[in-house]
Amino acid sequence: MEKSLPKFIYITDDYAGTVFLKNSIMCDCCQKESPYQYNGPVYSVEEGEITLCPWCIHDGSAAEKYAASFNDIYDESLEEAIITTVCEQTPGYSSWQDQGWAAHCKDACVYHGDASAQDVADASEPTRQKWMRDYEQDAESWDHFMKGYQPGGDQGVYKFHCRHCDLIIFNWDFS
Ligand SMILES: [Zn+2]
Ligand SMILES: [Zn+2]
Incomplete structure (x- = not known):
């Protein structure tokens, strides 16, 4: 077995x-x-x-x-x-820069791997807001950076999930 x-x-x-x-x-x-x-x-x-x-x-x-x-x-x-x-x-997990592990609701989040293009396209408003806060970006930069995102490219989007409130969090970096 x-x-x-x-x-x-x-x-x-x-x-x-x-x-x-x-x-x-x-x-x-x-x-x-x-x-x-x-x-x-x-x-x-x-x-x-x-x-x-x-x-x-x-x-x-x-x-x-x-x-x-x-x-x-x-x-x-x-x-x-x-x-x-x-x-x-x-x-x-492998990332371009040294990545921290995402945390939320006083707990570490669950890592899912690289976000898929669909994950990014379907990102909820709270997920986008969290990313903007974490990386000091605005809605325009979300559109700018995330449009055309593909896993395995020179932009890394790492998908985490909060075990308590179900928020999806994207950690983000570049080559
Ligand atoms: Zn061993
Ligand atoms: Zn949470």
């Missing part, structure tokens, strides 16, 4: 299926064979590539062994346990 991925509360199952490649590896951290290979950023003082399985990220052992983190979160009003879960026990 195929071993299923551990459950990460701050990413969707879809994103988990993207950030962990189906690839038989030997994990550097637990020294066990794994059917999945982590394919995201690792921030560590260790030199060189570290090959990791999902379980060593999930239980925090990789973060501990390599003094590593996978994400940053800049909202200091969050509980310490939430910050630890996001930074040390949640797979990261």
